[in-house]
């Protein structure tokens with residue numbers, strides 16, 4: 001019951017870590033406002049949570065669209081009366097995002113629209129609701145790549161996630177006095193559909209695995225339990241952090 005009485009908005013709820021977060025948070029007694037651009041995937045998440053006895057509504061939306069995000073926030077407040085936590089998890093990692101020299105401007109734009117503007121929009125419309133509720137927690141999903149260089153470049157993605165960390169710090173300073181905390185999570189490689197799409201063969205997979213001191217890829221629950229801590233009152237003095245959950249990659253000088 002770690003989230004009893006809290007309403008949590010989770011974006012990218014149709015897959016991977018977002019879907020698991022809906023299930024885990026609902027099992028901790030949260031009311032969930034789930035959002036995803038993929039309607040079928042979102043409906044599956046809603047059915048899974050309801051099947052487990054959880055309280056959830058699904059609101060399809062592209063987080064890159066300000067009007068759509070405003071509608072998600074309004075739908076959440078209408079259904080549950082308030083918002084206490086924003087879990088800004090939706091993100092993309094397109095194949096055609098490589099080095100700054102090779103990547104098309106349109107790819108950069110697409111990545112920024114989802115990974116940065118998506119977070120921006122949810123904060124823009126969601127933070128006033130958190131403040132109205134007497135305070136709350138913003139959890140923005142960045143990535144370990146925002147903290148280090150990488151020989152296999154994904155420059156638009158990396159830049160977008162770096163911006164998410166910077167924005168998070170600014171939010172922590174601005175809204176702390178109104179009781180709103182803001183933290184980023186920086187996951188390492190987590191075995192979700194997003195990551196699995198990146199390995200063309202076993203050799204490429206091993207190359208990445210060898211860099212992880214803890215000797216395995218992350219699991220969605222490794223990140224979702226960190227988010228659960230940040231969503232709960234257990235983290236009531238934690239703000240402005242970039243919480244690294246990466247099996248040790250970023251401290252490994254290989």
Ligand SMILES: NC(=O)c1ccc[n+]([C@@H]2O[C@H](COP(=O)([O-])OP(=O)(O)OC[C@H]3O[C@@H](n4cnc5c(N)ncnc54)[C@H](O)[C@@H]3O)[C@@H](O)[C@H]2O)c1
Nearest residue numbers: 012014015016017036037062063090091143189190192194
């Ligand atoms: N998997 C990893 O290794 C890894 C590592 C570091 C950070 N991350 C970050 O974690 C977050 C979740 O990743 P995941 O691995 O669970 O991904 P995933 O691809 O399994 O799920 C992402 C979900 O976001 C949704 N989505 C995409 N664009 C959207 C949009 N415009 N509006 C609303 N929803 C949208 C997708 O439909 C999908 O359901 C992302 O922000 C990702 O960048 C992932």
